[in-house]
Amino acid sequence: MPSLEVQIGSLRLKNPVMAAAGTFGFGQEYREFFDISALGAICAKTVTLRARTGNPPPRLWETPCGLLNSIGLENPGIETFLKEELPKMRKLGTVIVASIWGEEPGDYGALAAAVDKADVEAIELNVSCPNVPGKGFVGAQAGFTADVVRSARAATTKPLWVKLAPEGEVLAAALAAQEAGAQALCIANTFRAMAIDISTGRPVFANVLAGLSGPAIKPLALRWVYELFPRVEVPLIASGGITTWQDAVEFIMAGARAVQVGTGNFVDPLCTLTMVEGLKKFLEERNLECWEVIRGCAHRR
Amino acid sequence: MPSLEVQIGSLRLKNPVMAAAGTFGFGQEYREFFDISALGAICAKTVTLRARTGNPPPRLWETPCGLLNSIGLENPGIETFLKEELPKMRKLGTVIVASIWGEEPGDYGALAAAVDKADVEAIELNVSCPNVPGKGFVGAQAGFTADVVRSARAATTKPLWVKLAPEGEVLAAALAAQEAGAQALCIANTFRAMAIDISTGRPVFANVLAGLSGPAIKPLALRWVYELFPRVEVPLIASGGITTWQDAVEFIMAGARAVQVGTGNFVDPLCTLTMVEGLKKFLEERNLECWEVIRGCAHRR
């Protein structure tokens, strides 16, 4: 019997498959389809200090093998999350990761302090949402990322993960996050992209730019995981176009410790479950006891 | 009768549809399928000072709605191009754009000097090939781009276009190219990306990174055209995932003067021809006399 377990910093997951933030709500919707305890972890929708109504519709646009979204972090705010959603999430039987976003580094500290007392296993610092207007989002920024992590680090003893954007100072931001105390890096959030509705001649989204996700971006995300793996110490969590167990294996071979599934959940509500089963079979058929042997194997000469 | 014509600097094209460099050879292969004079222009395969054998196989890998390539600028060298290929290209009845690449800015000057005496309408400076190993390709670089354009500018009076990478200092490189005398900017070359063959656990390509093209990247390329349009003076030529006339309209609405079709030629050898016909119908049905009305219309408030 191979072990699917993975270690992310101080945290042990039963397998490397997680639901990605913002694509799995607070876990209740997919509970209707399958027993969520089969997953390694779920990342909750990103929450902010105060409730946000998010961006005006339309918020979605389909592209070739991809999805543009401009949700804009609609969420009920940290307080409601902790009081109303988290207790229900806890019953799902798997590791719960809170995801937080703020305008200023200090917001992350305040949010982390609030989560610190709550029953979650880790906190993902989302410094990479492309859909929050007017905040001057310009991709990964080392200085800002360091400030955010330091602020959160001072406010909690829980494991901190940092979710980076796939453009800008990616490597510098990764190193800065690690230096400031991140236990893991999630690579990456959606890519900034856009669409124009040719029937109106206008950008589809009020914000113009939106985030591109789905299979289309897989080769781009894989590149970043591969490039960062030899350069950072902390575990990498891959995100970007991962929809099959083969995709997951590809990212693990590039160096990822675990994977997050976002858009895949929309393509098939059982996507993550099927992935866990596929990975188990993969290890069995290859006669591998654990992930160590193949993690990062694409780097070996 | 609407006019499909577009003006790129000093050059007038009969329509905005071009074949992209490296995907249309030297025009002879597709001549077997249709009368190439239907196209606005064709960009020849990028040539270098000396012949190059390119990268070892495999050079291609299919991804979701995308294609990774690692050709590595296989080409017969500038001399053979001018002597053997160009005369045949001239018979195709459309504008011919030479594409050149060098290791040093000076190489571009030498290449441009050679092309200067030849019968081509413009020269595209390829400073964005992701597949040339060991040359430290790191995305768009303003300084290098400026040096390249200056070197070429000094060697020829022909229109110079600059083809940029879609990462790195994109805006700065665009401005630098314009400042140094580029008559048009092509946005963009392929995106650096990769794949791992999970049956071997090794990167698919000897160079590890390769260039991602095809419909998958369309929303990403569109974003760059949209972002650059209000910031530069010279015409923009769009490249990236354009395979239908609707795609072409989307890029024109974002601000492109013309479009280049690469991977689309592989999907359907008649892709460009069908696109020209579709664009003609579009103008007719919308009762538009020319492109002016809709070019960049997505920017209007």
Added chain:
Amino acid sequence: MPELKVVRAPVAENREVAPGVFLLRLEGRFVAEPGQFFMLRAWERDPLLARPMSVFDLSPQALAFLYAVRGRGTALLANLRLGDQVKLWGPLGQGWKRVPGRIALVGGGMGLAPLLWTAKQFGSPLDVYLGFRHRPWMVEVFRSLADHVHVRSEVGAPGCTQGLVTEAFSPRGYAACYACGPKPLLLELHRMCQEAEVPLYVSLEERMACGVGACLGCTVWTRSGPKRVCSDGPVFPAAEVFFDALP
């Protein structure tokens, strides 16, 4: 306990019932309340997303959808042939709830799709109003279910009164009205029902990714804040969602 299944069901029928409108019948045992929908896909990786489709009809052996060919997804659906497999999950969303008394179902064009199963489940006293641009279709199946079926054609058609469905319709005397169709129709119905002080329930459409309430992609603004069409709707009280549309 997981209650929703993702299933593959074979096509039992896929027939063009009007120009560009198809009836798709899938074999299998399904349940659904009036106004609920399913997410459907009959392709691999592209188009990426499943398509939301209202339950048109239901029997112990099969589930039927009525759909218009609009873009790539519905064009692919139209290509399906007997025995082909469709992947689907549902029933999803909050459908309509029957109000006691005489009710009216109003459908504009494809908006009639969710009304048949609703008429079947709600039963008399019930009137149906259907509006079409050109020639009416799928009208006959409503005749045995409704006390009155009023049909209008905007441009006129043989044997059919010319006009807008809103000209045939008056909310007065109904305990409640249920409508689906183009936004302008819904807004006009809302105006009429507000005036007559008759409750109106409308079924909305938004682009969807998950279809189950997880992605927050299908949000509409309502009197009580943002709501998800897929899971808080698709049926909403008109007064909740058109609060800002009135003069």
Added chain:
Amino acid sequence: MPELKVVRAPVAENREVAPGVFLLRLEGRFVAEPGQFFMLRAWERDPLLARPMSVFDLSPQALAFLYAVRGRGTALLANLRLGDQVKLWGPLGQGWKRVPGRIALVGGGMGLAPLLWTAKQFGSPLDVYLGFRHRPWMVEVFRSLADHVHVRSEVGAPGCTQGLVTEAFSPRGYAACYACGPKPLLLELHRMCQEAEVPLYVSLEERMACGVGACLGCTVWTRSGPKRVCSDGPVFPAAEVFFDALP
């Protein structure tokens, strides 16, 4: 003058002739020389690329391919039914040229695909050698075309000699040999033919994008530099492409 057409042809037959191996017949008037191939697609945007397939057989009314289901593209081909449309362009590439005298065609597994049309066009004097891992298939159609048909099964099969096709084959006495199949088979044949000083022509496979020589994606290294499998090949003199493979 444009000479190549991109056409849509309806499926006249798509039948599993051996486990995982299908015969696809497309209606239409086509031409092709032995060893040439077509680019095929029967899907929209994903998979992105067309698939190269050798001409298996040709008649005035139809063009046939023989293919193994390997990945997504060939799985989609296997789903095609009568009347479905396949988009294709060709014939492409440089096929085999007949050398006067007695010749041998050697195919390993799916490597037999380009040999039938070749045998038909080349005619006697001609022998055929076919090797299979398990049970042989598609052998009968060669019997009337060749003077001798030698069949081997690696693991053995009822009525078929066990062994490798290279054990049944000797190049001596042939004016030329023509082979298609897995690389190790081709290399072994190359060794044998070099020794016997008999020319060997091999048909190669590489991943292709354009299929017509424009993208330089299908390059193989040859004695005279890089060559495109799609347009300089797929058939090459073995000595040209395996120059570096010999001790």
